[in-house]
């Protein structure tokens with residue numbers, strides 16, 4: 001019996017894959033991959049294995065593929081876009097495999113919000129603005145606990161990041177404003193971050209819905225609400241301040 005590998009392959013740019021993930025894909029006998037979000041050049045790394053598109057399968061069928069092939073000692077890879085731990089539904093599969101005595105190994109990947117921050121060329125935490133990032137989704141068919149309502153999370157005025165929610169943008173905006181964000185708060189929507197057809201739409205809580213609607217973006221986007229996108233002011237970091245000493249550097253130019 002072999003282990004099953006849950007592997008993240010990054011946000012889209014085939015070069016944003018880890019060396020570990022690449023080697024596993026090259027050697028895999030069976031790959032179950034997450035539909036259209038896995039780019040072709042990454043699937044083509046698989047030279048001898050059989051590919052199965054998970055988008056066409058239900059949980060039990062995916063489990064059967066993982067379990068039966070691991071039992072036959074095959075190298076089995078469940079390939080996820082981004083990082084498997086972010087909205088990846090891996091826990092249920094890991095637990096069910098464990099019940100059958102099969103161990104799972106998770107290989108992390110670059111998740112979409114990090115590729116979006118890179119596309120924006122920004123920093124998600126800024127001294128004097130916020131030191132916190134909240135990652136969430138809007139409620140639709142998947143329920144979100146009441147204590148995690150957007151209007152509750154918004155009270156922190158942290159950097160608020162949404163997966164799986166761009167089609168509900170007007171709801172996000174309404175609740176973010178109810179929670180206390182000013183209508184002038186910057187918002188960025190990054191569509192297909194790191195892909196060749198990546199789009200960045202920037203605005204404020206006041207105008208972002210129209211801008212995104214005009215671009216006809218309804219899926220595969222990250223929404224970021226935060227003053228860090230376009231800060232009126234911020235502080236420089238302490239770490240590199242000449243008057244700040246730490247374990248690796250004493251204060252410079254001390255008189």
Ligand SMILES: C[S@@+](CC[C@H](N)C(=O)[O-])C[C@H]1O[C@@H](n2cnc3c(N)ncnc32)[C@H](O)[C@@H]1O
Nearest residue numbers: 082083086087111112163164192193220221222
């Ligand atoms: C089921 S979640 C999977 C997230 C993935 N595991 C990750 O770590 O990025 C799918 C959602 O991730 C976001 N997403 C995935 N790839 C993206 C990309 N390249 N650019 C922007 N958003 C992306 C979108 O919000 C999309 O609806």
